[in-house]
Amino acid sequence: MSKGLGTTVGRSSRRRILRLAGGGITMAALGAGLTGCEDELATGGEGSTPPPRSASPEDGKAPDDGKAPEPLWTKSTSAQTYGDNDELVAVDGVVIASGDPLAAFDGATGEERWSLPDGAVPGAPLLLGDGTLYLESGKYDGSVAGYVPGSGKEAWRSRLGKEYRQPRPVAVDAEQVYVIAEILEADGSSHTNVIAALNSGTGKVAWKEQRDLGTQQNGIHAAVQGRYLVYTDFKNNLTVRDTATGKQVWTQKTTKTSYGPFVVHQDLVIVPQGQRLQAFALSDGSEKWSVRTEEFTGFREPSLLEDVLYIADSARTLWAVEPGTGKKIWQSTALKDASAQVPRQFVKVGGTLYGATDLDKQGGIHAFDAKTGGLRWTFNDKSGDYHSWLVATDGKRVYALHGKKLHALPA
Numbered sequence: 001m002s003k004g005l006g007t008t009v010g011r012s013s014r015r016r017i018l019r020l021a022g023g024g025i026t027m028a029a030l031g032a033g034l035t036g037c038e039d040e041l042a043t044g045g046e047g048s049t050p051p052p053r054s055a056s057p058e059d060g061k062a063p064d065d066g067k068a069p070e071p072l073w074t075k076s077t078s079a080q081t082y083g084d085n086d087e088l089v090a091v092d093g094v095v096i097a098s099g100d101p102l103a104a105f106d107g108a109t110g111e112e113r114w115s116l117p118d119g120a121v122p123g124a125p126l127l128l129g130d131g132t133l134y135l136e137s138g139k140y141d142g143s144v145a146g147y148v149p150g151s152g153k154e155a156w157r158s159r160l161g162k163e164y165r166q167p168r169p170v171a172v173d174a175e176q177v178y179v180i181a182e183i184l185e186a187d188g189s190s191h192t193n194v195i196a197a198l199n200s201g202t203g204k205v206a207w208k209e210q211r212d213l214g215t216q217q218n219g220i221h222a223a224v225q226g227r228y229l230v231y232t233d234f235k236n237n238l239t240v241r242d243t244a245t246g247k248q249v250w251t252q253k254t255t256k257t258s259y260g261p262f263v264v265h266q267d268l269v270i271v272p273q274g275q276r277l278q279a280f281a282l283s284d285g286s287e288k289w290s291v292r293t294e295e296f297t298g299f300r301e302p303s304l305l306e307d308v309l310y311i312a313d314s315a316r317t318l319w320a321v322e323p324g325t326g327k328k329i330w331q332s333t334a335l336k337d338a339s340a341q342v343p344r345q346f347v348k349v350g351g352t353l354y355g356a357t358d359l360d361k362q363g364g365i366h367a368f369d370a371k372t373g374g375l376r377w378t379f380n381d382k383s384g385d386y387h388s389w390l391v392a393t394d395g396k397r398v399y400a401l402h403g404k405k406l407h408a409l410p411a
Contacts, residue, residue: 068364172224267282316342335375363389
């Protein structure tokens with residue numbers, strides 16, 4: 001499980017503005033550079049709907065004319081999302097989208113299985129670890145809670161302490177839940193924050209470390225790999241800590257601020273930074289490989305699926321890369337050829353790669369041939385909703401969330 005950062009050239013998309021606003025960061029603090037929408041190069045511009053794709057080779061996946069399959073079911077939800085990948089999860093036969101109340105729908109039928117008022121803060125990550133769904137409490141009472149995904153029953157709850165405000169889980173492994181929280185001053189203000197580990201069995205604090213002055217509790221994206229906790233932030237920091245002690249192993253500045261996922265693979269952390277995709281050793285931060293895209297082009301957010309790294313760039317080229325070496329497996333210009341929008345989140349089922357795009361125009365859920373990057377079809381609900389698309393899968397179905405509409409597609 002990873003949650004991290006990615007970059008794009010040009011101005012930030014509406015999805016990112018919504019997510020930053022949801023995290024409590026004012027637009028004035030971020031500056032004028034975040035006020036625009038995605039540039040035309042990254043989104044595919046204002047052209048007409050892409051032409052029909054070639055048919056999917058799997059039986060039953062799409063009609064012969066290459067158009068997207070009809071949804072198995074569609075439900076209205078209470079979803080309140082800001083475009084992060086872990087705001088939609090599919091696990092234990094249910095699909096859950098961040099919102100209030102937090103609701104779980106049966107993956108096969110779309111019927112509501114359970115609902116939890118004040119269960120989670122909208123936009124906060126839905127973190128899964130060792131069969132438990134970990135949430136920042138929607139009651140804003142300083143607690144972190146764990147629930148059984150299939151039933152919604154509370155299984156665990158912990159508090160960091162009264163001197164900290166609203167701990168937010170950022171990563172989880174089999175033993176610990178990692179949180180970021182504000183450190184409260186006597187007057188109720190906060191100028192610093194802490195990163196801490198909570199034991200996922202007892203709820204006790206395993207360790208806590210104050211972060212540097214000037215760092216923020218918002219905008220953290222994190223992942224755990226063995227003994228390393230890796231995270232990035234809005235201050236262009238890439239940091240690795242020891243999961244047993246919390247001590248910082250190393251930190252370094254990235255060349256670009258990231259706004260989406262990074263990935264970890266074995267002993268590497270792989271971060272998109274504008275025109276470059278870089279891999280660093282988890283042990284010491286040394287660069288192990290680097291891939292460069294075209295000039296004036298930026299990499300989007302990566303996904304690591306079945307030991308292949310998939311990533312698109314703003315020139316609408318889709319890449320498949322060996323994560324251990326950076327060696328290109330294939331490149332596809334199918335998105336550019338179809339004037340289709342660039343995906344920034346991927347899931348894979350069998351031989352099909354599914355990608356979710358940002359804004360709605362010429363986007364939605366793309367289905368690609370995972371071996372070549374060929375574009376098979378694009379599903380769009382035609383609602384025109386301004387929210388980003390999110391995608392998740394349970395291996396049987398693909399779930400597409402767009403605003404408050406949740407669709408189940410055949411996988």
